[in-house]
Structure formats: C-alpha cells, structure tokens
Amino acid sequence: MGLSSLCLAFASMFILSKLVLSRLVMADSLQSYTPPCHDDEIFALLQFKQSFVIHMSASRCEAAAHLKISSWKSNSNCCSWDGVECDEETRQVIGLDLSSSCLYGSINSNSTLFRLFHLESLNLAHNNFNFSQIPPTVRNFPKLRYLNLSYSNFSGQVPSEVSQLTKLSSLDLSYNEDMFSNEELLRSLAQNLTDLETLDLSSINISSTTLNTFANLSHLTSLVLAECGMFGKLPFSLGNLRHLIYLDLSMNEFNGQIPSSFANLTQLTYFSLGGNYINGIIPCSLGNLTQLTILRLYQNQLSGPIPSCLGNLGKLTVLDLDFNKFQGEIPESLLNVVRLKGLLLAYNTLSGTVEFLKLLKPLPNLKWVDLSGNNLDVITETRTMNASSIPRLEMLGLGSCNIRKFPNFLRYQDTLEFLNLSRNGIHGQVPKWMWNISRESLALLDISHNLLSGLDQPPVVLPWVDLAGLDLSFNRLSGPLSVPSSQYMKFYHISNNKITGEISPLICNARSLNSLDVSNNNLSGMLPRCLGNLSSLEVLSVGNNYFHGTLPHLCPTNGSDLMLIDVSRNQLQGKLPRSLANCLRLESLVLSSNKFDDVFPVWLGTLSELKVLAMRNSGFYGAIPRHQSNHDDGFPNLRILDLSQNNFTGQFAFEFILSGKSMRGIHLDGSKYMRAFELVAVESGPGGGYYEGFYFYEYSITLMNKGLQRYFQKIREDFMAIDLSSNRFEGKIPEFIGNLKGLRSLNVSSNILSGRIPPSLGNLTNLEALDLSHNNFLGEIPPSLLQLSFLQIFSVSYNNLKGQIPVGNQFSTFEVTSYEGNPGLCGVPLPKKCSRPEGVELPHSTAEEDGVELDWKFVAAGLVSGLVVGVVLADFVTTRFSVRFIEIVALLIRLMKRMRRPRS
Ligand SMILES: *[C@@H]1O[C@H](CO)[C@@H](O)[C@H](O)[C@H]1NC(C)=O
Ligand SMILES: *[C@@H]1O[C@H](CO)[C@@H](O)[C@H](O)[C@H]1NC(C)=O
Ligand SMILES: *[C@@H]1O[C@H](CO)[C@@H](O)[C@H](O)[C@H]1NC(C)=O
Ligand SMILES: *[C@@H]1O[C@H](CO)[C@@H](O)[C@H](O)[C@H]1NC(C)=O
Ligand SMILES: *[C@@H]1O[C@H](CO)[C@@H](O)[C@H](O)[C@H]1NC(C)=O
Numbered sequence: 001m002g003l004s005s006l007c008l009a010f011a012s013m014f015i016l017s018k019l020v021l022s023r024l025v026m027a028d029s030l031q032s033y034t035p036p037c038h039d040d041e042i043f044a045l046l047q048f049k050q051s052f053v054i055h056m057s058a059s060r061c062e063a064a065a066h067l068k069i070s071s072w073k074s075n076s077n078c079c080s081w082d083g084v085e086c087d088e089e090t091r092q093v094i095g096l097d098l099s100s101s102c103l104y105g106s107i108n109s110n111s112t113l114f115r116l117f118h119l120e121s122l123n124l125a126h127n128n129f130n131f132s133q134i135p136p137t138v139r140n141f142p143k144l145r146y147l148n149l150s151y152s153n154f155s156g157q158v159p160s161e162v163s164q165l166t167k168l169s170s171l172d173l174s175y176n177e178d179m180f181s182n183e184e185l186l187r188s189l190a191q192n193l194t195d196l197e198t199l200d201l202s203s204i205n206i207s208s209t210t211l212n213t214f215a216n217l218s219h220l221t222s223l224v225l226a227e228c229g230m231f232g233k234l235p236f237s238l239g240n241l242r243h244l245i246y247l248d249l250s251m252n253e254f255n256g257q258i259p260s261s262f263a264n265l266t267q268l269t270y271f272s273l274g275g276n277y278i279n280g281i282i283p284c285s286l287g288n289l290t291q292l293t294i295l296r297l298y299q300n301q302l303s304g305p306i307p308s309c310l311g312n313l314g315k316l317t318v319l320d321l322d323f324n325k326f327q328g329e330i331p332e333s334l335l336n337v338v339r340l341k342g343l344l345l346a347y348n349t350l351s352g353t354v355e356f357l358k359l360l361k362p363l364p365n366l367k368w369v370d371l372s373g374n375n376l377d378v379i380t381e382t383r384t385m386n387a388s389s390i391p392r393l394e395m396l397g398l399g400s401c402n403i404r405k406f407p408n409f410l411r412y413q414d415t416l417e418f419l420n421l422s423r424n425g426i427h428g429q430v431p432k433w434m435w436n437i438s439r440e441s442l443a444l445l446d447i448s449h450n451l452l453s454g455l456d457q458p459p460v461v462l463p464w465v466d467l468a469g470l471d472l473s474f475n476r477l478s479g480p481l482s483v484p485s486s487q488y489m490k491f492y493h494i495s496n497n498k499i500t501g502e503i504s505p506l507i508c509n510a511r512s513l514n515s516l517d518v519s520n521n522n523l524s525g526m527l528p529r530c531l532g533n534l535s536s537l538e539v540l541s542v543g544n545n546y547f548h549g550t551l552p553h554l555c556p557t558n559g560s561d562l563m564l565i566d567v568s569r570n571q572l573q574g575k576l577p578r579s580l581a582n583c584l585r586l587e588s589l590v591l592s593s594n595k596f597d598d599v600f601p602v603w604l605g606t607l608s609e610l611k612v613l614a615m616r617n618s619g620f621y622g623a624i625p626r627h628q629s630n631h632d633d634g635f636p637n638l639r640i641l642d643l644s645q646n647n648f649t650g651q652f653a654f655e656f657i658l659s660g661k662s663m664r665g666i667h668l669d670g671s672k673y674m675r676a677f678e679l680v681a682v683e684s685g686p687g688g689g690y691y692e693g694f695y696f697y698e699y700s701i702t703l704m705n706k707g708l709q710r711y712f713q714k715i716r717e718d719f720m721a722i723d724l725s726s727n728r729f730e731g732k733i734p735e736f737i738g739n740l741k742g743l744r745s746l747n748v749s750s751n752i753l754s755g756r757i758p759p760s761l762g763n764l765t766n767l768e769a770l771d772l773s774h775n776n777f778l779g780e781i782p783p784s785l786l787q788l789s790f791l792q793i794f795s796v797s798y799n800n801l802k803g804q805i806p807v808g809n810q811f812s813t814f815e816v817t818s819y820e821g822n823p824g825l826c827g828v829p830l831p832k833k834c835s836r837p838e839g840v841e842l843p844h845s846t847a848e849e850d851g852v853e854l855d856w857k858f859v860a861a862g863l864v865s866g867l868v869v870g871v872v873l874a875d876f877v878t879t880r881f882s883v884r885f886i887e888i889v890a891l892l893i894r895l896m897k898r899m900r901r902p903r904s
C-alpha cells in the first residue's frame with residue numbers, strides 16, 4: 001500500500017510538475033518567447049539599421065509608419081524582429097527581408113551587414129542605396145540562396161565575388177544601373193551559378209550578351225530579361241532551358257521570327273516577347289505550350305492570320321497581340337479558350353464583321369477586351385441576345401470599330417474601368433443612362449472623334465467618382481460644360497466641339513488635374529481664377545474661344561507644375577500676371593491673338609525651361625528693355641519666339657533674348673520632340689500585376705513665311721525659329737545673329753530695320769526660311785548667303801538693297817518676288833541685268849523699277865503653337881504578371897504618337 005501510495009504521490013507530483021512546466025511554457029509562448037539570438041548579430045543588425053535614414057525617396061516607400069525596421073530595438077531578441085529570420089536550432093540569422101523599407105543611404109564593404117555570415121536569404125529590394133556598388137564582401141555569404149536587390153539604386157559593376165555564391169537559386173538585380181558593363185563577369189556568373197532557378201536582370205544593359213550565355217543554367221524556371229537592350233535573332237535551340245515556367249524577354253530589340261524551338265519549352269506558363277521587332281507569323285507550334293496562361297506578343301511586326309491553333313491553349317487567360325500587323329478575321333477557335341480574361345487584339349489590321357455579344361457569350365471570364373484600331377466592323381446589337389447576360393468587363397476598347405450607334409449593352413456594364421469608343425462615327429446623343437453606368441469604377445472614358453451632337457440631360461457634375469481621364473474632344477457637342485466630381489481627375493479634354501457657356505469654378509474640385517484642354521469651342525466668360533490654385537496642372541489649353549478678362553494668376557507659388565499654357569485666339573485683356581515668373585517648369589507660353597495691353601515680359605527671361613514664347617498679334621508694345629543684370633543671359637532655353645504683329649519699338653535686344661545655348665544649337669537632341677509628359681494612372685491589371693499609363697501633349701506649330709503656311713505636327717527639340725515681323729523694330733541686325741546656329745526660320749519683315757544684311761547670316765546653315773522684306777536694309781545681299789543650302793523661302797523685297805543677286809545654289813530657285821522693291825538690285829531673276837562683273841556695285845537707279853507695282857501683300861508671319869495628344873504606356877516588368885496595357889492608353893489617345901516606352 002505504502003509503495004502504491006508513494007507511487008501515486010510520485011505520479012501526482014510528476015503531473016503537477018508537468019502542469020507547472022506546461023504553464024510556464026504557455027506563459028512564455030504568450031510572450032512569444034524564443035531563445036535569444038547572438039549578440040554579435042544583434043549588434044550587426046542595429047549598426048546596419050543606423051547606417052540609413054528613412055526616406056521617402058526610396059522606391060515604393062509609402063507607409064513609413066509601418067516599417068519593419070521600427071521593431072528593431074536593442075535589448076530584445078533579434079529573431080523576433082520583423083524581417084529577420086533565425087535558424088531554429090543555432091539561432092543564427094539566416095534570413096533578412098528589408099524590402100520596401102524606405103532605407104536611404106550608402107552601403108560599403110565595412111557595413112556590418114556582412115557580418116551576418118549565415119545568411120541564406122537577403123532581400124533589400126525597393127530601397128535607395130544611393131548608387132552604391134554591391135560590395136565585394138558579399139562573398140561573406142557563402143550559404144546565400146536568395147539575393148534580391150531589385151529597384152534599390154545600386155550602381156556600377158557587380159563584383160566578381162557574386163559568382164562565388166554558388167548556392168544561389170534566386171538572383172534578382174533588376175532595375176539598378178550599369179551592373180554588367182563587363183560582359184565577362186556575366187558569363188562567369190552564368191557558368192558558376194548553376195543552381196539558379198530564378199534570374200531577373202530587367203532594365204540592366206546586357207546588350208553585348210546573347211541568350212546562349214544562360215544556356216548552362218539548366219535549373220532555371222524563371223528568366224526575366226526585360227528592357228535589357230538585347231538584340232539579334234532569337235535562336236533558343238538550347239534544350240537546357242526546358243524547365244522554364246516563366247520567360248519574359250519583353251522590351252528588347254530582338255528581331256527575326258519566333259523560332260519553333262520555343263515549342264520545346266513545354267512547361268511555360270508565362271511567355272512574353274512584347275515590345276521587340278519580331279516578324280513573320282506565329283508558328284502553330286506555340287499551340288503545343290499547353291500550360292501557357294499568359295502569352296504576350298504585343299508591339300512587334302508579326303503578321304499573317306492569328307493562328308487558330310492558339311485555340312488549343314486551354315489554360316490561357318491573357319492573349320496580348322496588340323500593335324502588330326495581324327490580318328484576317330478573329331479565329332473562332334479562340335472562343336474555346338473559356339478561361340480567357342484578357343483578349344487584346346488592338347492596333348492590327350484585322351478585318352471582318354464581329355458580332356460583339358456573340359463573341360463575348362462563350363467567354364464568361366472576359367474582363368479586358370480591346371479590338372481598337374483594326375479594320376473590323378463591330379456590331380454591338382444582336383436582337384436575339386440579352387445584353388444583360390454578357391460578362392461584366394473592366395476594360396473595353398472599341399476605338400475605330402465602325403460603330404455608328406451608341407452601344408446599348410453598355411447600360412448593363414457596372415464594373416467598367418476603361419472605355420474607349422473613340423473614332424467611330426457614332427452620331428446622335430450620348431444617352432442619359434450613360435450617367436449611371438459604372439459610377440464607382442470608371443477611370444477613363446474616351447468618346448472622342450465621333451459625330452456626337454450632344455449629351456442627353458447632362459449632369460452639371462459628372463457622376464464617376466474615380467474618373468481619372470475624360471476625352472470628349474472632336475465631336476459636335478453643344479451645350480454647357482459638365483465638371484468632374486472626381487478629385488482624381490488627371491485630364492479633361494473637350495476640345496473641338498461647340499461647347500458654350502463658362503467654365504465653372506467647380507472644375508477646380510479636380511485637385512490633381514494635370515491637363516485641361518477646352519480649346520476650339522465657343523466658351524466665354526472669364527477663366528476661373530481658381531485655375532491658379534491647381535498646383536498639379538501641367539497643360540492648360542483654352543485657345544480659340546471667347547474668353548475675356550485678364551489671365552488668372554497662374555503659378556502663385558514656385559511649386560507649380562505648368563509646362564504649357566495656350567490661351568491664344570481669345571479676347572483676353574490687361575497685363576500679364578507677374579506670377580507667371582513662378583512657372584519654373586514652363587516650356588511653352590502661347591498668348592497670340594488676344595487683346596493684352598502690356599510691354600514685353602522681360603521678367604520671363606529667368607524661366608530656365610521656357611522653349612516657346614508666342615505672342616503674335618496680342619497687343620504688346622514698346623521698347624524691350626534689356627535685363628538689369630550685366631550678363632546677356634535671359635531666356636536660356638528659348639527656341640521659338642514669335643513677337644509678330646505687335647507694336648514693339650526700338651532695338652530688338654538680340655544679344656539678351658537670344659543668348660541661350662539652345663539658340664546656338666548646343667546640347668539639343670534632334671531625335672526628341674517637345675512635349676509635356678505625365679503619368680496618368682497606376683492601376684492593377686490582369687494576373688495581379690499593374691500597369692502605368694502615360695500620356696503626353698506634343699507641341700505642334702504653324703510657321704508662316706512669305707504667305708506660305710507650314711504646319712509641324714510635332715516639333716523637334718532642335719527646331720528654332722524667330723519671328724519679329726510687323727512691328728516697329730529699328731536699328732541693325734548685329735553680326736551676333738551668326739551665332740544662332742540652330743536657327744531654321746528667321747522673319748524680321750515689316751519693321752524699320754536698317755544697316756547692312758549681316759554676312760554672318762551665312763553661318764546659319766540650318767536656315768530654311770529667311771524673310772528680311774519691308775525694311776530699310778542697305779547694301780548688297782551678302783554672297784555668304786550662298787552657303788545656306790537648305791534655304792527654301794527667301795525674301796529681301798522692299799528694302800534699299802543694291803548690287804548683284806548672288807548666283808547659284810539655292811538662289812537659282814527664288815523668284816522675282818523675293819527681290820522686288822529694291823531699285824538697286826540686278827541680275828537673275830530680275831529683268832534688270834547687271835552691267836558690271838559680279839561683286840561690283842551698280843549705281844543706284846530707280847527708273848527701271850517705276851511702274852512695277854505688284855498687288856502683292858506680304859502675309860505677316862506668325863507662329864501658332866498647337867497641341868497634339870499622344871499616349872505612351874510603360875511596361876512595368878518587375879511584377880511577375882505585370883501588364884502592359886498599351887490599349888488602356890488607347891482610351892486616352894487622340895493620336896498615338898509613340899508606342900514604345902521611351903528608353904531613356
Ligand atoms: C549619397 O551619395 C552622395 C554622393 O556620394 C553623398 O554626398 C550623400 O551624402 C549620400 N547620401 C546618403 C544619405 O548617404
Ligand atoms: C572601412 O573602414 C576602414 C577603417 O575604419 C576605413 O579605413 C576604410 O576607408 C573603410 N572603407 C570604406 C569603403 O569605407
Ligand atoms: C566559381 O566558383 C568557385 C567556387 O565554387 C570559385 O572558386 C571560382 O572563383 C568561381 N568562379 C568565378 C569566375 O568567380
Ligand atoms: C524581389 O523583391 C521584390 C519586392 O519584394 C519582389 O516584388 C520580387 O518579386 C522579388 N524578386 C524575386 C525574384 O523574388
Ligand atoms: C526539342 O527537343 C527535342 C528533344 O529534347 C530535340 O530533339 C529537338 O532538337 C528540340 N528542338 C529544337 C528545335 O530545339
């Protein structure tokens with residue numbers, strides 16, 4: 001008995017102690033107790049933390065309040081810190097994930113980071129390491145399997161030590177700078193790191209490398225080489241890469257055809273060749289890639305029909321063939337691909353008739369459809385079908401689809417984010433049910449370039465609360481202007497209609513408006529004063545209306561974003577607001593054809609970005625004062641100056657106003673065009689990625705010389721023109737003019753300029769038009785002008801020139817009208833022969849010219865700056881299922897100017 005009770009007692013004690021123990025353990029785990037980490041690693045981590053500041057400049061730094069690193073405190077267990085992972089047994093730090101932690105600062109070999117010798121995984125993506133080089137001490141991580149430095153502002157050559165990290169299975173260096181200027185290094189990397197499964201080098205220039213470099217990496221499942229500057233044909237005979245699941249070669253310069261060897265990559269689920277120069281047809285062998293879920297071949301030169309074998313790709317969710325040259329009909333086999341969410345066929349030359357509801361019916365998962373910009377006849381009504389049963393779409397592009405009637409099925413669409421019905425010849429009114437569709441979701445609406453005559457019962461305030469862009473331009477809309485309710489509105493374009501009434505100050509509720517274009521309407525009243533408070537406004541275009549009153553105080557502070565102001569062809573009065581001097585980003589100011597009453601705004605001379613200043617016929621007068629400063633440094637970036645048809649007097653301060661480097665043709669990129677450029681939207685898209693939509697305003701210009709009008713739809717950055725015509729400028733043109741090497745057009749006609757024509761004009765070898773007519777120039781036409789080999793338009797008529805007209809070159813193309821009204825001139829093409837050899841002055845004689853009285857009026861020269869809208873969409877290739885939705889942009893487009901992302 002004793003023994004058994006003892007045993008019992010023992011047992012109960014055991015139970016008790018076990019209970020206590022488990023209580024203890026429970027209490028510990030309640031405090032999330034874990035055995036401590038090593039002191040040296042705590043120290044290393046804290047030192048590492050201290051070597052950075054938290055700064056919003058880091059990529060994707062939004063929520064600085066919830067940073068992982070803020071949980072890092074001394075005297076605590078580093079294994080429990082956010083972003084830190086320890087080995088369960090050794091308690092050594094084996095993982096560090098500080099991605100998107102707003103870290104800003106430099107990193108070098110001395111960093112205590114490199115004392116975490118046991119790291120297996122390191123993610124520092126989306127920070128700002130201030131263009132540091134990856135330190136060679138990265139070799140201290142021999143066990144590293146995962147290294148991610150994407151988007152973290154590293155710069156400079158990758159150290160060769162990286163190729164000693166032979167355990168690496170994932171390496172992401174994307175979106176840093178100049179990592180592989182030494183291509184040998186990339187080769188040794190690709191030879192040594194044979195365990196790599198994931199490699200992302202996007203945006204890193206590896207143009208001297210071919211795909212074969214990666215042939216040894218036989219374990220690769222994901223290879224992302226977007227925007228790497230790679231070129232040449234796609235061989236892809238490797239066999240070695242047959243485990244690839246994810247292959248992104250977009251935005252390179254690959255050419256040639258799609259090799260059928262791609263069909264060997266049978267595991268592929270994601271395949272993008274978008275944004276290259278691939279031509280030929282889609283080989284049917286791609287139909288063998290039965291695991292494919294996303295296929296992107298957008299923006300290439302592919303042609304032929306869309307092969308019906310693509311209908312075999314039963315798992316396909318996104319088919320993106322936008323911006324190619326595909327012909328023929330949309331194959332019916334695509335209707336078998338029932339998982340399809342995105343069908344993007346825009347901007348090809350597809351033809352045939354598409355019954356839209358029938359197309360959608362078998363594809364219940366469709367969310368993104370774009371058929372814009374083909375030769376399709378899209379029928380939007382089918383009597384036998386119930387339009388309410390078709391899928392709810394998020395993006396619908398039906399631009400240029402020969403639609404004549406406003407599609408009725410739209411009234412059931414309550415999830416639309418993007419709707420493009422532009423360029424269709426839709427007539428009649430926008431039905432009033434439109435004001436009820438997709439109220440919560442609609443972000444972009446483009447119904448521009450149709451024949452719409454009005455809006456049925458338009459609301460004073462537009463109903464879409466998230467609307468970011470609205471384009472109703474180029475219709476026949478009349479009635480008043482509706483204002484946006486969305487405070488996210490980025491652009492509002494309603495130009496080229498017959499809109500009447502005033503612009504309500506409610507427009508300024510759109511606090512983030514980038515671009516307002518109401519030009520070419522019948523609007524009147526004053527421009528709302530509050531426009532000056534829209535600090536994000538970049539483009540303000542209100543030309544050709546009936547606005548009166550003074551210009552609002554734009555750019556009240558230096559923080560304004562305005563790049564382009566066009567108020568031409570109105571009835572604006574008074575003085576220019578001095579606040580314009582705060583528009584530090586201003587590139588183009590077009591004031592022409594108004595009734596201002598002011599002197600030349602010499603105070604704009606400090607605007608370092610100003611490229612275009614046009615104030616033709618707009619009521620300016622008086623002498624142009626030189627700037628107070630001693631230096632001739634006004635208007636440093638000016639390239640286009642139009643002062644014509646005003647009442648300017650005195651000497652024109654050539655040296656001051658035209659002293660900028662630009663006018664001298666220095667540092668200008670002739671391959672670029674002048675434009676205002678702005679990000680429109682970053683939104684999520686199919687497959688969990690996101691896209692960015694950009695648009696730009698491209699400046700255009702009309703030059704008039706000698707009555708000839710020349711319209712430039714876009715203006716090259718190196719284009720330069722000066723028009724001072726029809727004023728009362730006096731004095732001489734200084735020899736200085738010969739410095740303005742970039743000049744293509746110079747018009748000083750109808751002034752009272754005198755003196756000789758400066759021979760240095762012959763130095764302006766880019767000159768295409770030169771008009772010196774109707775002045776008091778004396779002396780000869782300098783023979784140096786024979787050097788102007790691009791000169792097409794030339795006039796010196798109605799001056800007091802004498803002597804022989806230069807012979808040869810372009811001068812053999814000019815007619816009598818170029819010279820008339822100069823009694824002393826002789827030689828071809830004038831009837832008056834020179835009696836002396838070339839170069840010898842003739843005695844002045846007017847007799848022969850008497851009676852020559854042509855009824856010829858010189859049409860004063862002028863520059864009109866106009867606007868063209870275009871859109872560019874950027875491919876955001878970092879995210880796995882990133883979406884390049886160039887078609888979304890198509891919704892915003894009036895003119896698709898450029899389809900590739902700017903590469904620099
Ligand atoms: C970034 O680098 C620049 C130039 O090397 C340096 O002047 C600056 O102090 C660095 N900023 C930080 C936060 O380290
Ligand atoms: C690392 O530290 C040593 C000693 O403090 C110093 O001499 C050296 O310049 C540092 N190296 C770098 C790259 O900062
Ligand atoms: C390749 O890795 C080995 C060790 O695994 C190393 O010795 C060698 O230096 C590496 N090659 C290069 C080019 O770094
Ligand atoms: C690198 O990190 C970023 C940010 O966390 C992530 O989006 C990306 O997918 C990572 N890359 C790889 C290859 O894991
Ligand atoms: C595809 O793979 C097979 C078998 O691995 C190989 O024989 C064939 O040459 C490959 N085709 C191409 C075009 O690479």
Ligand SMILES: *[C@@H]1O[C@H](CO)[C@@H](O)[C@H](O)[C@H]1NC(C)=O
Nearest residue numbers: 260261262263264285287288
């Ligand atoms: C594609 O599949 C077909 C049969 O489905 C086969 O005949 C053909 O060889 C395959 N092509 C390639 C390149 O594997």
Ligand SMILES: *[C@@H]1O[C@H](CO)[C@@H](O)[C@H](O)[C@H]1NC(C)=O
Nearest residue numbers: 617618619620621645646647
């Ligand atoms: C120039 O000024 C005169 C009066 O001084 C005026 O009649 C004329 O309309 C003005 N011309 C222009 C183009 O403004």
Ligand SMILES: *[C@@H]1O[C@H](CO)[C@@H](O)[C@H](O)[C@H]1NC(C)=O
Nearest residue numbers: 738758759760761762763784
């Ligand atoms: C510019 O023109 C003047 C006068 O014709 C001449 O003397 C000078 O050499 C020219 N300069 C250049 C750079 O062509």
